[in-house]
Amino acid sequence: MNCRHCGAPLRHTFLDLGFAPPSNAYLKAEDLNRPEIWFPLKIRVCDQCWLVQTEDHARADELFSPDYAYFSSTSGGWLEHARRYAQAITGRLGLGAGSFVIEVASNDGYLLKNFVAAGIPCLGIEPTAGTAAAAEAIGVPVLREFFGEALGRRLAGEGRRADLIAGNNVYAHVPDINDFTRGLAAALKPEGTITLEFPHLLRLIENNQFDTVYHEHFSYLSLHAVRRVFEAAGLRIYDVEELPTHGGSVRVYGCHAAAAMAQRPEVERVLRLEVEGGLLDLATYQAFQARADRVKDELLGFLLEQKRLGKTVAAYGAAAKGNTLLNYAGVKPDLLPFVCDAAPAKQGKYLPGSHIPIQAPRALAERRPDYVLILPWNIAAEVRAQNRHLAEQGTRFVTAVPRLEVM
Ligand SMILES: [Zn+2]
Secondary structure, three states, X not given: OEOOOOOOEOOEEEEEEEEXXXXXXXXXXXXXXXXXXXXXXXXXXXXXXXXXXXXXXXXXXXXOOHHHOOOHHHOHHHHHHHHHHHHHHHHHHOOOOOOOEEXXXXXXXXXXXXXXXXXXXXXXXXXXXXXXXXXXXXXOOEEOOOOOXXXXXXXXXXXXXXXXXXXXXXXXXXXXXXXXXXXXXXXEEEEEEEEEEEEEHXXXXXXXXXXXXXXXXXXXXXXXXXXXXXXXXXXXXXXXXXXXXXXXXXXXXXXXXXXXXXXXXXHHHHHHHHHHOOOOOHHHHHOHHHHHHHHHHHHHHHXXXXXXXXXXXXXXXXXXXXXXHHHHHOOOXXXXXXXXXXXXXXXXXXXXXXXXXXXXXXXXHHHOOOEEEXXXXXXXXXXXXXXXHHHHOOOEEEEOOOOOEEO
């Protein structure tokens, strides 16, 4: 296989998690006796442009299960993040009634509704029918398509180039990153701005976040790699911000290569952080598998020890992260008999691969396990605060990433 960005042969493995089912393929009871498809989950790194990427195996449409579309508006924290971004970028770019904003992967309108409320014309691009309909219901115009160069050119041809193109947590999910980036360039006005948010590869490596690896993620991005992809499409990066979301993300600000924007010092600062973090050194990537294995081994050791001692362990949070970790570790219901999740659509179903049953959070109060393993470690503080009553009755909380920690 060759690099999706620069075409160089991919000779180095960053992480090999064996095989796993798609992380959102939750099962119904009647599915449990049927065969389940497991795809290879192997991540490679390009030693020419440092794009970290999945090995090709399955078509994107085999991975996305329409039944489990994620609605961004279900997270209060994320809505607030979007509202603050909309306010800040409107002021910074001086957006108004004569401007045009495009959001790629606009989901249920969680972000664009802020522009609609401010009277700024906008357009969402969202192929998932359920979320697109939810956005339209609150007054956000949506084009139900996948974004790429063809659509970017079409919008430009219709005179609909944007002053701002936003993309939150879509860039890492794009199979053809070059085509997508050329689309951004085509749909952007000469002095327009692109902002993209994505989990920062530097944080993934530093904090052993190997459980954020799943099939739907095609790229794991550093500023160095994104800068190269942008430059190949006639764009450049003029600013960057570090964000706490998803365990550590960055928001890059891009523009046409010839645009007037001056490059802010933050760009050099984050590039330097990446150099210091070893992101331009193959050895850093080659050392990562051992770090992931240590997380897996510590979790398995803990679960086996509790089983031997006759203690009970349950999990909280039936999210993609948990599925990657549990399937790589080979954890089954004998070690982890149930997982609780607040989303009613998941309750009564089973985790893909591990077949651990998903219950409503009240099961924790009813069954009072000795330990609760919080799988989405990024919301561990929130989960502990919501379940303080369990701690008062002696239940202890556990997270596995970046190290096994019993709280
Ligand atoms: Zn490359």
